[in-house]
Amino acid sequence: RKEVEQDPGPFNVPEGATVAFNCTYSNSASQSFFWYRQDCRKEPKLLMSVYSSGNEDGRFTAQLNRASQYISLLIRDSKLSDSATYLCVVIPSGGSYIPTFGRGTSLIVHP
Amino acid sequence: NAGVTQTPKFQVLKTGQSMTLQCAQDMNHEYMSWYRQDPGMGLRLIHYSVGAGITDQGEVPNGYNVSRSTTEDFPLRLLSAAPSQTSVYFCASSYSADQPQHFGDGTRLSIL
Numbered sequence: 001r002k003e004v005e006q007d008p009g010p011f012n013v014p015e016g017a018t019v020a021f022n023c024t025y026s027n028s029a030s031q032s033f034f035w036y037r038q039d040c041r042k043e044p045k046l047l048m049s050v051y052s053s054g055n056e057d058g059r060f061t062a063q064l065n066r067a068s069q070y071i072s073l074l075i076r077d078s079k080l081s082d083s084a085t086y087l088c089v090v091i092p093s094g095g096s097y098i099p100t101f102g103r104g105t106s107l108i109v110h111p
Numbered sequence: 112n113a114g115v116t117q118t119p120k121f122q123v124l125k126t127g128q129s130m131t132l133q134c135a136q137d138m139n140h141e142y143m144s145w146y147r148q149d150p151g152m153g154l155r156l157i158h159y160s161v162g163a164g165i166t167d168q169g170e171v172p173n174g175y176n177v178s179r180s181t182t183e184d185f186p187l188r189l190l191s192a193a194p195s196q197t198s199v200y201f202c203a204s205s206y207s208a209d210q211p212q213h214f215g216d217g218t219r220l221s222i223l
Binding site for chain 2: 046
């Protein structure tokens with residue numbers, strides 16, 4: 001089983017739709033979680049951190065489920081500009097601190 | 112706001128050549144890392160550093176060397192380029208290993 005898994009998609013949704021992505025991780029000792037956005041041929045950019053209690057930033061909501069070992073990203077009222085690949089990142093505790101990136105989920109928002 | 116600066120942005124090499132990819136950050140970040148990104152493979156960690164004078168191997172270190180003589184700079188050296196090293200290379204930095212990383216623009220490297 002890969003350490004961090006994401007559905008590659010693509011998720012093809014109309015403008016205004018709500019879409020959710022999940023990211024599962026295998027290391028139960030993981031302590032830090034993030035979502036990044038990557039546009040085609042560009043560098044990944046931090047979208048938001050994921051906190052244990054869940055957190056929201058405008059149209060984006062991130063949640064962590066430690067029991068089932070997954071994080072999620074919810075995008076409400078999708079915009080054309082949300083089209084990108086969304087990467088989850090998991091960082092373990094215990095000293096290694098080597099981030100593991102998922103392979104990304106592709107989102108296409110169409111008019 | 113320079114952030115993380117990578118040079119060059121594009122490079123074509125012949126098999127067997129060596130070169131250094133430069134990475135510099137001006138945020139006083141302790142943690143720096145190099146990734147390669149290939150289609151369908153996601154980001155794979157090559158080498159990382161938790162501070163000046165300290166480096167360690169990541170997931171795919173073979174064929175690459177790094178050094179960290181200063182906090183700001185973290186160059187990646189290809190010792191003898193091979194076609195399998197054709198990829199997009201990203202340098203990233205963060206305050207500490209458990210914090211989110213800031214990425215450079217990337218270097219697109221082709222080995223013929």
